[in-house]
Amino acid sequence: MKPGILYGFHAVTVRLKTAPESVLEVHVDATRRDARMRGFVERAQAAGAKIVDSDDARLAKLCGGRGHQGVVARVQALAPKHSLDDVLDEADGPPLVLVLDGVTDPHNLGACLRVADGAGAHAVVAPRDHAVGLNATVAKVASGAAETVPYLMVTNLARTLGDLKERDIRVIGTSDDAEQTLYDLDLTGPVALVLGAEGPGMRQLTRKTCDQLVRIPMNGAVESLNVSVAAAVCLYEALRQRQHGRA
Template structure:
């Protein structure tokens, strides 16, 4: 079975919590003995995972970056337990989905997963051919959300949007030139919020499959928001309209 790397306290701690059996090797900075590391080592011990002490050079080699925080793990890939259909069938509240079209930067994806987790979205959806997959950088930026937020990469995004509409999920795209503002839209019901990459936005085919287009009001001099910030604005507006009920 192929292994992948996780690094940083948040990403590795969440994996220890949700799937400790998948952690094959856990490396820690032998010179770091501050409170945060001591607390982390307790969690590793509680999870039954042995640690391997290493120096900074070895950790950098493993992680491919100096931003490892003294924690690097080799882990088995954890597959989503459900298909998108199974996940939707099992929900007890109106679905809230984040659809990302053309997001290829791992930092943006990691931040979007973190936002989606915080806002209580049920899943993040992206096309296989216009998106970045879950890698170590995504997991680090996501601060654990890459382990908890279902991320579905679909072969045909337009077809998937059509299938969501067949489930009576309202597909709301964001666009700077939309005739209606975000705060005028009804996001209380089953909703899929579609965001494109900063600058280029959604692809035309994706745009055509949206039920409605809305814009995020921009009051200052900048023309647009980073996609993770825009995702937060949209997701939390939907949660606000729903009364933040889980």
């Protein structure tokens, strides 16, 4: 597979922990000698990574921007570890899946993956078309979660939602015009939470495929939340109910 780029302390550290053999080399800012950088270099060396001293211009060129924190790694792409069926078969407890319909911004996807990891979601699912794939920006924003949460891009999202329903997983979509709120639902069982892109929301076919629609209560002046914030609200409500009961 073609080598790729990871940057930022969290993203590179997680790859060094989970798949050190895939790290081809790690470029670090030669002018940084602070404790955080020293500790990172020690961990990278202990993992067997090749360390390359670089300057800010070289690091920015490698990752395509200035948010590298002084750390950029050239890595071998990893083969997908799971299919959705594998993830669901191996799920510990009732499946919790986040479905993103039409999210094209890598910062939003990275934030959604980070939230999904924190809330214990088993997978994030998106369509192959009209969605962003995993890239260096996603990995940086996800702070390592791009390595730990299966991100599964499917050819036909409506069909995949149908497959989830056949597994007795309730497919719950979010919509500003829904009558019920998120807090009216019992989320302790198998659930797939579907969120659309900010602005257009879910596509009509996706909306029609959902078992039911809910809204997040909005009591202020703004009409909606950023998709990653909405994902956090939904996933952590599911986590709260699963840990402490619905009440």
